[in-house]
Amino acid sequence: xxxxxxxxxxxxxxxxxxxxxxxxxxxxxxxxxxxxxxxxxxxxxxxxxxxxxxxxxxxxxxxxxxxxxxxxxxxxxxxxxxxxxxxxxxxxxxxxxxxxxxxxxxxxxxxxxxxxxxxxxxxxxx
Amino acid sequence: xxxxxxxxxxxxxxxxxxxxxxxxxxxxxxxxxxxxxxxxxxxxxxxxxxxxxxxxxxxxxxxxxxxxxxxxxxxxxxxxxxxxxxxxxxxxxxxxxxxxxxxxxxxxxxxxxxxxxxxxxxxxxxxxxxxxxxxxxxxxxxxxxxxxxxxxxxxxxxxxxxxxxxxxxxxxxxxxxxxxxxxxxxxxxxxxxxxxxxxxxxxxxxxxxxxxxxxxxxxxxxxxxxxxxxxxxxxxxxxxxxxxxxxxxxxxxxxxxxxxxxxxxxxxxxxxxxxxxxxxxxxxxxxxxxxxxxxxxxxxxxxxxxxxxxxxxxxxxxxxxxxxxxxxxxxxxxxxxxxxxxxxxxxxxxxxxxxxxxxxxxxxxxxxx
Numbered sequence: 001x002x003x004x005x006x007x008x009x010x011x012x013x014x015x016x017x018x019x020x021x022x023x024x025x026x027x028x029x030x031x032x033x034x035x036x037x038x039x040x041x042x043x044x045x046x047x048x049x050x051x052x053x054x055x056x057x058x059x060x061x062x063x064x065x066x067x068x069x070x071x072x073x074x075x076x077x078x079x080x081x082x083x084x085x086x087x088x089x090x091x092x093x094x095x096x097x098x099x100x101x102x103x104x105x106x107x108x109x110x111x112x113x114x115x116x117x118x119x120x121x122x123x124x125x126x
Numbered sequence: 127x128x129x130x131x132x133x134x135x136x137x138x139x140x141x142x143x144x145x146x147x148x149x150x151x152x153x154x155x156x157x158x159x160x161x162x163x164x165x166x167x168x169x170x171x172x173x174x175x176x177x178x179x180x181x182x183x184x185x186x187x188x189x190x191x192x193x194x195x196x197x198x199x200x201x202x203x204x205x206x207x208x209x210x211x212x213x214x215x216x217x218x219x220x221x222x223x224x225x226x227x228x229x230x231x232x233x234x235x236x237x238x239x240x241x242x243x244x245x246x247x248x249x250x251x252x253x254x255x256x257x258x259x260x261x262x263x264x265x266x267x268x269x270x271x272x273x274x275x276x277x278x279x280x281x282x283x284x285x286x287x288x289x290x291x292x293x294x295x296x297x298x299x300x301x302x303x304x305x306x307x308x309x310x311x312x313x314x315x316x317x318x319x320x321x322x323x324x325x326x327x328x329x330x331x332x333x334x335x336x337x338x339x340x341x342x343x344x345x346x347x348x349x350x351x352x353x354x355x356x357x358x359x360x361x362x363x364x365x366x367x368x369x370x371x372x373x374x375x376x377x378x379x380x381x382x383x384x385x386x387x388x389x390x391x392x393x394x395x396x397x398x399x400x401x402x403x404x405x406x407x408x409x410x411x412x413x414x415x416x417x418x419x420x421x422x423x424x425x426x427x428x429x430x431x432x433x434x435x436x437x438x439x440x441x442x443x444x445x446x447x448x449x450x451x452x453x454x455x456x457x458x459x460x461x462x463x464x465x466x467x468x469x470x471x472x473x474x475x476x477x478x479x480x481x482x483x484x485x486x487x488x489x490x491x492x493x494x495x
Contacts, residue, residue, distance in 0.1 A: 036142070036153075036154055036157060036158055036356065037157045037158050037159045037160075039159075039425065039448040039453075040423070040424070040425055040448060042477075058477065060425050060448070061158075062158040062159065062356060062360060062447060062448055062450070063158070063356055063359070063447070065425075065427060088159075091157075
């Protein structure tokens with residue numbers, strides 16, 4: 001299972017890549033492999049400011065529906081435009097082309113509560 | 127948890143496994159969409175060894191089956207298969223099943239894995255009234271069979287390589303007991319749960335390895351792939367086949383489930399629930415199981431509510447998915463009287479929205495919106 005060392009993670013299988021005050025958020029390789037073929041992604045929170053662990057969107061595989069949660073609080077700036085027509089990009093490239101949202105971080109101290117790659121690896125082994 | 131004779135192959139092939147009806151079963155291998163499309167266009171193989179098999183034998187077998195199943199067993203001939211259901215005496219359905227006529231006094235019933243114990247108890251209880259004894263005229267052979275469903279437009283052509291008996295020209299819903307794949311005798315049945323054509327092959331557990339290997343060798347040139355339970359569900363739903371537990375259950379009548387075609391009120395066939403269901407047929411029911419395709423973008427799921435244009439609740443989704451063929455949401459659900467006409471617009475409650483859908487006939491993946 002691919003768990004890049006330059007990212008932070010949540011127990012709900014989101015990853016976050018911090019770039020200054022902003023961040024990119026997606027779901028992990030483990031998440032996409034557990035979901036199977038992703039067929040629909042719905043993110044309608046662009047422009048909204050959400051708290052940490054609030055739902056920012058929904059990801060649907062053939063058989064299941066999962067909510068996606070904010071790793072930290074902040075404003076949803078941008079939704080990956082590719083997802084509407086090619087949701088399966090998440091299966092192919094979860095950490096790259098398959099990113100979900102770009103966001104502005106409200107409170108950077110919340111980043112300290114996220115999981116390190118090592119800690120996330122343990123979550124996936126449970 | 128039990129293994130089927132093929133579980134080791136699923137694990138070896140890297141399938142995602144999960145418990146289903148007490149068995150360790152493959153959910154998917156290469157991905158539900160890929161497996162699904164393989165079955166629609168070429169040939170795919172399902173391990174369905176978890177299904178249950180029951181023998182009913184003796185001079186009273188026909189009368190007994192005419193009583194405990196809804197379809198007309200007297201219409202069967204040797205080598206013919208029939209889709210049917212067990213009415214439960216309370217207006218609902220114990221299970222749906224296949225009835226095979228081996229000869230006038232020997233029948234082979236194939237039942238759902240999740241219902242084996244329930245069905246067997248029901249069959250034995252009803253059998254008492256006919257003097258049929260478990261272990262004698264009634265026999266639960268569920269643990270003795272291995273079964274593969276080989277489905278898709280190229281399935282029969284590929285399987286023809288494994289036997290001298292003609293199988294490519296077999297009629298839909300017929301079977302033969304034949305030597306196959308080096309096995310002395312299998313039940314070769316042109317049935318399935320995909321609407322894609324093909325066959326289901328039953329053999330003794332001891333012959334399972336031979337069957338698996340031969341089937342994949344024969345299908346290699348046609349692009350054969352193993353298929354899991356995930357695609358089994360999307361394939362059956364696209365063609366509108368009921369799934370027991372979702373679309374039909376102990377409380378649904380065969381008539382409201384659209385199974386009037388397997389419910390035969392012929393003279394002399396006094397089956398369980400006959401009076402109630404005959405009334406349903408004559409007087410109509412208050413709800414009806416219908417299929418639909420999403421017009422708006424969204425995926426219907428089991429238990430989502432169905433609404434009319436004014437926002438009144440008129441039903442509930444029993445099965446739903448994204449169609450891997452049409453890439454649209456499709457589903458089935460019970461819809462209130464007055465709202466179930468083909469072509470009618472309905473609305474599915476998906477999260478906080480009510481999304482537009484249209485009632486259509488199966489196959490749902492070919493429906494136009």
